[in-house]
Ligand SMILES: NC(=O)C1=CN([C@@H]2O[C@H](COP(=O)(O)OP(=O)(O)OC[C@H]3O[C@@H](n4cnc5c(N)ncnc54)[C@H](OP(=O)(O)O)[C@@H]3O)[C@@H](O)[C@H]2O)C=CC1
């Protein structure tokens with residue numbers, strides 16, 4: 001089978017490095033371009049010795065120049081760039097005939113005004129928002145398969161939206177009562193120098209941050225509103241915990257009048273039971289990040305508290321995996337009609 005010529009733009013960062021790990025080993029991919037301004041000219045394996053003796057890892061990093069990327073013959077590019085930067089490169093690559101799977105937040109929102117409200121600057125490419133597809137394969141598989149531009153979801157939103165969507169669609173929860181508490185490993189913040197993220201500031205400690213209006217609320221509320229068929233506003237409280245990678249989220253919501261708690265497990269099972277990367281742990285089971293790090297799985301557990309009439313949903317994923325890199329590879333598999341698990345079967 002012909003291999004798909006693929007580029008990673010921003011391949012030296014944390015999600016870029018995870019994409020390198022996945023795509024160097026993907027059976028249907030030929031990695032033809034990997035960009036980094038700081039590492040230009042150095043082989044992937046020299047910068048990341050983890051990849052020594054892996055086929056293709058002698059590829060040198062190149063500059064993120066759209067003409068040079070297109071000249072490699074790349075058919076598709078993953079963008080692992082800061083938001084704001086990604087939109088401009090996405091446009092240039094689309095104009096050169098590539099498909100784009102963007103890991104940044106630039107194309108996740110339908111409304112340019114909401115982007116400006118949450119990201120603090122005008123949207124850099126509002127004309128492209130309409131065609132971009134929010135890249136949650138379990139929810140939008142068909143649209144992703146037909147897309148030219150995929151907006152891969154944020155790490156926290158993946159862990160919050162996936163457990164809730166089937167239950168909101170089935171009208172089991174009171175949307176206005178949703179509260180999501182998440183804990184994330186430090187790699188979620190990317191590979192930038194930031195005093196608050198250095199070892200002595202994070203290790204042996206944990207803290208909430210980004211309250212009450214973390215920027216991920218914008219895409220979470222957008223997607224939950226679509227599922228519920230009404231405007232949904234929730235509380236979201238992210239926490240930083242001293243691990244490299246992994247997110248665990250606990251979401252609570254009141255069961256709607258007349259809905260049965262028994263339906264929670266049944267609906268989740270109907271929607272996700274046959275899906276490759278959602279593992280339903282069963283009622284009362286609490287997912288653990290150690291079972292999902294470095295995988296594309298999201299593990300989901302749930303329970304119901306009759307004293308409060310609240311449903312408790314628990315999920316665990318790797319922020320760099322299902323929350324970023326491997327979820328984006330799921331979209332690649334859909335776009336190119338590959339088997340859904342190609343290049344993603346590892347635990
Ligand atoms: N970390 C995570 O868990 C998740 C991150 N994301 C999103 O994915 C994107 C990448 O995140 P992450 O890997 O953490 O970020 P990093 O900061 O770790 O890496 C950023 C990458 O982009 C390159 N880059 C930075 N600035 C520019 C620029 N102006 N022009 C061209 N290239 C640039 C960097 O290389 P160089 O400077 O050498 O060019 C580097 O390769 C972000 O939008 C992030 O929000 C999404 C889900 C989860």
Ligand SMILES: CC(=O)N[C@@H](CCC(=O)OP(=O)(O)O)C(=O)O
Pocket residue numbers: 083103104105153154155156184185186187188189190210216238240
């Ligand atoms: C721990 C940590 O700092 N996490 C990041 C979220 C990472 C992410 O998914 O960001 P994008 O939406 O930009 O893709 C944060 O809270 O800003």
